[in-house]
Amino acid sequence: MVPRYSRPAMTAIWEPEAKYRIWFEIEAHATEKLGELGVVPESAAKALWDWWKTDPKIDVEAIDAIEAVTKHDVIAFLTWVAENVGEQARFMHQGMTSSDVLDTTLAVQLARSADLLIEDLDQLLTALQRRAEEHKYTPTIGRSHGIHAEPVTFGLKLAQAHAEFARCRKRLVAAREEIATCAISGAVGTFANIDPAVEEHVAERLGLQPETISTQVIPRDRHAMFFAVLGVIASSIERLAIEVRHLQRTEVLEAEEYFSPGQKGSSAMPHKRNPILTENLTGLARVVRGAAVPAMENVALWHERDISHSSVERFIGPDACITLDFALARLTSVVDKLLVYPERMQKNLDRMGGLVHSQRVLLALTQAGVSREDAYRLVQRNAMKVWESDGALSLLELLKADPEVNAALSDAELEERFDLEYHFRQVDRIFERVFG
8 A cells, every 4th residue: 555546535444453343343243143042152242342332442563463473363363352351252253264254354345445436436427427518519539540530529538438437337336246245154164163144144244245155265256356347447547547648748739637836747847747647547557457367366276275365365455446546536636627628629620631521522422423442542542642741731622623523522512521510410319328
């Protein structure tokens, strides 16, 4: 966890104190049910909860000191609780194994993290819809292979991003449901020393579902899917960030990140206004995606369990969730404050002498009886003259002066094919699909 790229609410989920509080709740809820079943005295759970009601400070340093001797984190925690609760604490952890605590805790942390990430996505979607509606009919050039293609609107660009992040939200909701599972099944997952009712009780209290069948651990395909979804969200963040970075290039400059009063772009060049936020988002996306492959490699554990997954998850759990939370908030701010330059968009649209209308002329020629091959040849030979002139020549004027084109289309018919508004006839329909 890097403080520079962290936000308090998400970081709090992954703090040691928060983890130990979940550990205690699992142990206390399990002891509570074991008391109801007559396996342990009901006074054991009462003693645990009575101590907990005093809101004790979790002494991380003391637990760490015990672990330095035991070389086992769960035993260290249980020892520390026993030192504080007293004799009744010996009934904790009856029939349980460490993975019951660790895996269920990780499920709680990932589910809570997902809830925050869903809120982040909702805020981003709100910002994208607002800006998309604002620029619904702002003309700009669509690019394929980085080259001018045909006109679009800036609102359509943002609507596309909205649709993509709406899909991300659906995936995250499904991943949250899949990861939110509880396993209190004991060694090798057979419930030999603990009743399945204990698992059901703990799951209910923590807002989880009982794992269908665990080994000694919750199957890691669930975690692989969760981190894969985070990786996809990160890729969508990078996709939009790269769009902004391209649009902010000096020779494009159709949009740019907000540049606040007093902000500096370069230590050497006072004129610089760099897309530092979206460049940062590209880097953060790499970090989040980096969790996906280790999570998938964790699926193949030996037999009923090994701990090769444990060290991996201690990194990727907090790092991926905290980083993605920060990245989504940063992207929302970028979208919300994005500076948009419609005049520059129009200037870029007009820069290449009307080449962006070539397809409409091609189609008109074919509809006028010219073969597609000949129509393509006629339009392309004039378009290449415009291209080579760097837009100094006009495609419309060249076509009007071409005898073979004149034989099929009148000047008025050619002029009609250069109408910019034609390209935006379906914008309302597309927005209806996206926003409903």
